[in-house]
Amino acid sequence: MNTRTPNSLPFWSRLTRSRFGRGISLLLAASIVSTVSPVAASSHSDAPLIKQDPQVNLTDVYTFIRERSSGEKVLVVEVSVRPFSEPGDGVIYDRFSDTALYSIHIADPAKGTTLQKYDFRFSAVSPLSGAGLKNANTILSYGLGKEVGPIQTTGDARQNYTQTYTVARNARQIGRDFKVAPPNVGLNTTPAYNDATTGLAVSGATSRETLDAYTRQTTYDMAGGITVFAGPREDGFYADTPGIFDLLDSRILDNNGSLADGLGQDGNGVDGFKGFNVLHFGIEIPVSQLPKIKYTGALQPEGEGVGVYASVSRPSVQLLPGAVVFVRQNPFVQVNRLANPIFNEVLVAMAGKDLYNRSAPTSDAALFAKYALTPEVAFLINTVYGTSFATTNRVDLRAVYIPDVIRVNTTTGPVRVAGEMGFHRLSFIGGDTVADGKGNMIPSGWPNGRRFGDDVVDIALTAVASGPAFSTITVVGDNVPANDQVYNRTFPYAATPHSGTRNSKDSRSIAK
Amino acid sequence: MKSLRLAAILALISSSSVMSAAGESTLLSRLLSAATGDARIESALKQIRSREDSSRLWSQLGATLAQKQRETEDEVWYAHAEAAFEEARRLDPENVEALTGLAWVWGGRHQFVQSVRWARAALDLDPANPEAHGILGDAALEFGDHGRALESYQQMIESRPDLSSYSRAGWLLWMMGRREQAQELMNLAIDCGGPHAENTAWCRARLALMQRDSGQGQEALLTTQLGLRLSPGHRPLLIEQAKTLVSLHREDEALRIYEQALEKRQTKEVLLAVAALLESQQQPEKAASLRQLAGTLADHSH
Numbered sequence: 001m002n003t004r005t006p007n008s009l010p011f012w013s014r015l016t017r018s019r020f021g022r023g024i025s026l027l028l029a030a031s032i033v034s035t036v037s038p039v040a041a042s043s044h045s046d047a048p049l050i051k052q053d054p055q056v057n058l059t060d061v062y063t064f065i066r067e068r069s070s071g072e073k074v075l076v077v078e079v080s081v082r083p084f085s086e087p088g089d090g091v092i093y094d095r096f097s098d099t100a101l102y103s104i105h106i107a108d109p110a111k112g113t114t115l116q117k118y119d120f121r122f123s124a125v126s127p128l129s130g131a132g133l134k135n136a137n138t139i140l141s142y143g144l145g146k147e148v149g150p151i152q153t154t155g156d157a158r159q160n161y162t163q164t165y166t167v168a169r170n171a172r173q174i175g176r177d178f179k180v181a182p183p184n185v186g187l188n189t190t191p192a193y194n195d196a197t198t199g200l201a202v203s204g205a206t207s208r209e210t211l212d213a214y215t216r217q218t219t220y221d222m223a224g225g226i227t228v229f230a231g232p233r234e235d236g237f238y239a240d241t242p243g244i245f246d247l248l249d250s251r252i253l254d255n256n257g258s259l260a261d262g263l264g265q266d267g268n269g270v271d272g273f274k275g276f277n278v279l280h281f282g283i284e285i286p287v288s289q290l291p292k293i294k295y296t297g298a299l300q301p302e303g304e305g306v307g308v309y310a311s312v313s314r315p316s317v318q319l320l321p322g323a324v325v326f327v328r329q330n331p332f333v334q335v336n337r338l339a340n341p342i343f344n345e346v347l348v349a350m351a352g353k354d355l356y357n358r359s360a361p362t363s364d365a366a367l368f369a370k371y372a373l374t375p376e377v378a379f380l381i382n383t384v385y386g387t388s389f390a391t392t393n394r395v396d397l398r399a400v401y402i403p404d405v406i407r408v409n410t411t412t413g414p415v416r417v418a419g420e421m422g423f424h425r426l427s428f429i430g431g432d433t434v435a436d437g438k439g440n441m442i443p444s445g446w447p448n449g450r451r452f453g454d455d456v457v458d459i460a461l462t463a464v465a466s467g468p469a470f471s472t473i474t475v476v477g478d479n480v481p482a483n484d485q486v487y488n489r490t491f492p493y494a495a496t497p498h499s500g501t502r503n504s505k506d507s508r509s510i511a512k
Numbered sequence: 513m514k515s516l517r518l519a520a521i522l523a524l525i526s527s528s529s530v531m532s533a534a535g536e537s538t539l540l541s542r543l544l545s546a547a548t549g550d551a552r553i554e555s556a557l558k559q560i561r562s563r564e565d566s567s568r569l570w571s572q573l574g575a576t577l578a579q580k581q582r583e584t585e586d587e588v589w590y591a592h593a594e595a596a597f598e599e600a601r602r603l604d605p606e607n608v609e610a611l612t613g614l615a616w617v618w619g620g621r622h623q624f625v626q627s628v629r630w631a632r633a634a635l636d637l638d639p640a641n642p643e644a645h646g647i648l649g650d651a652a653l654e655f656g657d658h659g660r661a662l663e664s665y666q667q668m669i670e671s672r673p674d675l676s677s678y679s680r681a682g683w684l685l686w687m688m689g690r691r692e693q694a695q696e697l698m699n700l701a702i703d704c705g706g707p708h709a710e711n712t713a714w715c716r717a718r719l720a721l722m723q724r725d726s727g728q729g730q731e732a733l734l735t736t737q738l739g740l741r742l743s744p745g746h747r748p749l750l751i752e753q754a755k756t757l758v759s760l761h762r763e764d765e766a767l768r769i770y771e772q773a774l775e776k777r778q779t780k781e782v783l784l785a786v787a788a789l790l791e792s793q794q795q796p797e798k799a800a801s802l803r804q805l806a807g808t809l810a811d812h813s814h
Contacts, residue, residue, distance in 0.1 A: 047676060047714065047718075048582065048676055048679065048710070049643055050674065050676050050706045051609075053675070055705055099703050099704060245559070314673035314674065317678070318666075319665060319685070333671075335673065354642075358671065358672070
């Protein structure tokens with residue numbers, strides 16, 4: 001007797017007993033089990049149609065003046081890319097794209113013209129290519145290479161996958177075979193990043209010697225005075241972007257029932273970037289190697305310095321018949337650009353974002369000035385909260401954003417960074433200023449450069465509320481006054497990346 | 513009016529009877545039930561509830577619904593995406609994302625005249641728009657006009673080289689018999705990556721096909737294995753893996769993989785492929801049953 005139940009029947013039998021059986025005449029079909037020739041394959045291209053490209057999605061540019069222990073003044077430029085990188089990615093941790101060109105531009109602060117360009121190019125990422133892998137017979141990228149165990153030294157036998165990069169200045173290679181710092185997998189695999197008890201990432205180094213081992217090992221001093229770093233870091237940006245983009249949810253201005261204590265100055269806000277990492281690359285350039293160009297920065301007297309912006313490009317390819325297609329011989333096409341915070345993300349309308357990413361700052365006056373002069377965010381604030389902030393002729397915002405390069409006065413001394421006495425997240429609004437070469441007191445932070453810890457959302461909202469005359473300063477913020485991790489006070493200033501195993505998104509007890 | 517429009521779309525998304533074809537209501541309702549728990553769609557709808565007059569938010573909802581279609585392969589999502597893109601266009605006739613979204617919807621339905629019309633409307637406003645060039649190239653490819661497809665994809669790459677443009681160009685070169693360059697482009701697309709795991713999974717499935725058809729069976733198998741590790745259960749990858757296993761004479765394993773693919777969705781092409789495999793294994797009765805089932809289903813060109 002057949003005792004098998006329907007669910008124990010072979011799959012094919014279960015399928016034929018489904019509602020799909022209808023008694024339509026049998027079809028005779030040519031075998032389609034064999035490989036299919038291009039002609040017979042589906043001709044329609046149903047390829048994805050993406051708008052976001054995570055590995056080339058620039059998120060923040062930081063740039064400011066610091067001083068080495070030798071007394072040499074340097075311009076620090078650090079760039080974050082790949083937002084919302086999950087610390088515990090697990091299979092293939094986020095890596096720089098090996099086809100992209102990640103660039104830092106030193107530009108004319110008044111015109112936006114690139115004067116120096118530093119290009120970072122990274123080695124292959126495909127696990128199938130074998131490049132950078134010590135052991136292809138494991139699923140682990142870290143912790144099991146030729147040996148198993150915690151990584152002691154970047155690129156050692158326990159680090160299975162190691163990405164490397166080259167650096168070029170103005171298209172001439174100036175450094176190569178630099179290792180990218182490993183991701184913070186967790187206490188067992190990358191112990192040097194983390195607290196031995198809690199397993200949480202430790203940050204806040206005050207000197208090269210006090211950096212964790214992996215970061216120290218991957219900070220490279222090149223001949224000629226330039227220092228570079230690349231690797232995962234904690235996302236140093238902090239803001240209640242969920243609240244801001246939810247039609248300026250009222251929680252960004254008040255979360256304690258009283259507006260008498262200020263607009264968005266209550267603290268205890270929601271940081272939409274808490275717990276996430278980014279990919280990060282950076283450079284220290286001796287100020288003596290930079291051009292000196294006169295310009296007038298926003299809320300500053302005439303000064304001297306440079307403009308800074310970042311871009312990412314990918315190679316074009318030629319599809320014409322007979323053309324040899326690729327890749328490293330072909331010209332690059334810019335696919336992303338970033339400088340001042342808030343501009344492309346908030347002020348530039350959707351219709352302009354692609355054009356912004358494809359264009360250079362030299363075109364900003366013609367293409368994007370309107371977004372600074374008539375900021376939609378001012379209109380939205382007025383609509384939602386009934387305020388009457390100026391929405392037109394915002395020449396003050398134009399001075400910040402057009403052209404969209406971060407202007408840095410290179411005649412000042414080193415500026416204070418987060419954690420140092422006198423640092424204020426609101427820059428000049430909080431009294432945090434620095435003397436330029438003529439003795440004028442100018443902002444220590446944004447819009448004079450941009451430091452880690454500058455509360456750019458509050459600074460921008462305050463500027464929207466107070467300009468263009470600034471006869472009265474109305475401080476406006478989003479109730480998020482600090483980052484969820486401590487920054488370093490030495491290069492690289494970006495904080496240690498969050499641990500994949502234990503991070504601030506982990507709600508469980510932190511006791512190990 | 514605006515609330516009614518949103519309510520109508522919500523009703524479409526939650527309805528199990530609208531837009532369903534006879535005989536597929538169980539499959540459709542099962543997919544729709546799964547989709548109502550989609551956090552991305554819920555998040556997009558939540559934003560619209562607070563600002564229904566935002567053309568931008570409507571086109572972003574359309575893009576989210578379009579991605580849902582790609583991941584579920586359920587054509588009902590074309591209708592949902594179309595409704596969102598139409599609302600975006602109603603609010604702002606110059607919303608380029610809405611225009612390219614509609615072009616994509618019609619292209620997905622294989623209504624290429626309509627698709628081309630919307631793509632050209634987008635290009636009138638943004639001549640360098642990469643999505644619009646890509647969709648024009650897709651239409652040209654469908655009609656076998658490789659020259660025009662080349663031009664469109666070239667413009668797409670020069671506007672924005674990324675997974676979308678590289679993968680399209682790769683598939684075109686494959687269709688033209690330029691096999692090595694096709695594989696190189698598809699690898700380039702994979703290396704770029706995309707915002708959704710499905711994006712690279714799709715590319716890996718195509719790459720596996722190329723590798724297998726070039727006699728690189730082991731490479732094809734590795735490609736599908738990596739792809740499935742990153743995107744478990746991705747149906748096109750399962751199908752390519754099964755085909756590759758057949759080419760490597762590992763028929764029993766292939767059958768198990770085909771089974772996984774059919775558990776997700778029954779399509780005529782796969783049923784016929786399995787039927788042929790069963791016939792080769794001297795199981796004609798089972799094969800005949802599957803062929804009978806296949807005969808009840810519509811053709812799918814992809």
